[in-house]
Amino acid sequence: MSDSEAGREDARLIARCLDGDRPAFDLLVSRHYRGVYNVIYRMLPSSDDAADVTQEAFLRAYTRLDTFNLGRSFPAWLRAIASNLCIDHLRRRRSQTVSLDQRLESGLEPADESPDASPENQLTVAEDSRRVLAAVHQLPEKQKAVLVLRHIEGMKLNEIAEALRMPVGTVKTMLFRGRAAVREMVGEL
Amino acid sequence: MNCSRVKSLLEEYFEESLPEPQATAVAAHVATCTDCAAELRQIERVVAALAAVPAAVPSEELLRSITARAAELPRPDRGRMVWLRRWRWAVVAAGTGMAAVGAAASAVAVLVWLGLGSHVPGSGWVADAGAFLRRWVDATSGGMVALWEQALEAVYGLGLALQAAAPTIGVYVAAEVGILLAIVFVLRMGRRREAVRPTVLI
Numbered sequence: 425m426s427d428s429e430a431g432r433e434d435a436r437l438i439a440r441c442l443d444g445d446r447p448a449f450d451l452l453v454s455r456h457y458r459g460v461y462n463v464i465y466r467m468l469p470s471s472d473d474a475a476d477v478t479q480e481a482f483l484r485a486y487t488r489l490d491t492f493n494l495g496r497s498f499p500a501w502l503r504a505i506a507s508n509l510c511i512d513h514l515r516r517r518r519s520q521t522v523s524l525d526q527r528l529e530s531g532l533e534p535a536d537e538s539p540d541a542s543p544e545n546q547l548t549v550a551e552d553s554r555r556v557l558a559a560v561h562q563l564p565e566k567q568k569a570v571l572v573l574r575h576i577e578g579m580k581l582n583e584i585a586e587a588l589r590m591p592v593g594t595v596k597t598m599l600f601r602g603r604a605a606v607r608e609m610v611g612e613l
Numbered sequence: 614m615n616c617s618r619v620k621s622l623l624e625e626y627f628e629e630s631l632p633e634p635q636a637t638a639v640a641a642h643v644a645t646c647t648d649c650a651a652e653l654r655q656i657e658r659v660v661a662a663l664a665a666v667p668a669a670v671p672s673e674e675l676l677r678s679i680t681a682r683a684a685e686l687p688r689p690d691r692g693r694m695v696w697l698r699r700w701r702w703a704v705v706a707a708g709t710g711m712a713a714v715g716a717a718a719s720a721v722a723v724l725v726w727l728g729l730g731s732h733v734p735g736s737g738w739v740a741d742a743g744a745f746l747r748r749w750v751d752a753t754s755g756g757m758v759a760l761w762e763q764a765l766e767a768v769y770g771l772g773l774a775l776q777a778a779a780p781t782i783g784v785y786v787a788a789e790v791g792i793l794l795a796i797v798f799v800l801r802m803g804r805r806r807e808a809v810r811p812t813v814l815i
């Protein structure tokens with residue numbers, strides 16, 4: 425299915441959903457939950473948190489579906505909701521007792537531990553990717569979001585700016601600072 | 614360009630957003646300096662490592678739990694008066710515009726009415742106010758008087774028509790009050806929606 429076909433199918437399902445056809449939403453979830461989960465999973469260090477926030481993102485999208493502008497990309501809208509929820513989640517957590525840094529340093533939660541349930545996760549992530557991801561996890565929330573959206577999700581700077589509601593210049597600054605900090609942390613690759 | 618200057622520009626250079634002639638200067642430096650070239654390679658490797666991060670696979674259980682939870686929520690609908698929400702600034706602008714036009718028309722009508730007061734017999738306090746205004750203008754503006762007279766003559770015809778329609782000024786006022794109330798209502802509704810919307814929506 426091409427992007428535009430996929431977009432039209434999303435629009436059809438959203439319209440059905442707004443007409444009271446709830447199973448249409450289940451189809452939307454099944455089309456997009458993997459993508460949304462990935463954005464979130466790369467920003468949060470644990471798969472349990474990622475699953476919780478993925479659920480929260482979809483429920484939020486569901487209750488606000490009437491505010492979605494059908495002329496826009498539904499996956500981009502979901503990713504915007506997801507990354508902002510992650511930023512909120514990380515901020516909340518930073519203000520709680522155990523900081524993310526402490527958890528990572530104490531090895532309680534490896535930076536890239538895939539969910540146990542699926543066989544794909546038994547695959548070992550390339551060592552470079554693992555080290556870089558571990559460093560990304562230690563960045564401040566917004567820098568982390570920018571790096572994940574830019575390099576893992578492959579979004580453009582202006583798309584990121586729109587999703588995170590910040591000027592493109594700020595996105596660039598965060599991207600550069602984030603990458604510099606990651607280089608500093610990982611050393612030679 | 615020295616090494617520390619080049620290194621401070623490498624991220625921007627890598628993103629291909631460094632303007633000329635700096636981009637050329639950085640390229641030239643990197644071509645000959647192994648230290649800076651190594652740092653640029655480091656950026657490339659970090660980005661490549663992120664691009665190579667394999668997709669994580671969520672459990673099927675997640676899909677089931679999302680749809681089960683969604684089923685417990687009230688169904689979304691197209692939203693009552695969703696168009697009003699979407700176009701609320703247009704509605705406010707149109708209302709404000711109408712109110713402004715109404716106010717301007719009322720002002721012209723009142724002005725003409727007051728100005729013509731002395732020509733119109735039997736207008737009571739309006740005529741007195743008009744005569745006072747004319748005396749005041751005559752006394753204070755000197756050379757402006759001729760202009761004032763001409764202006765009055767020019768709108769005399771319009772004035773007569775407006776005078777006939779003078780009672781409609783009351784209607785203007787009522788309509789404007791109505792429009793203002795409508796604007797307040799729309800803005801309040803917009804704010805209420807804003808309050809329940811997450812900050813993330815676009």
Ligand SMILES: [Zn+2]
Binds near residue numbers: 617642646649
């Ligand atoms: Zn150099």
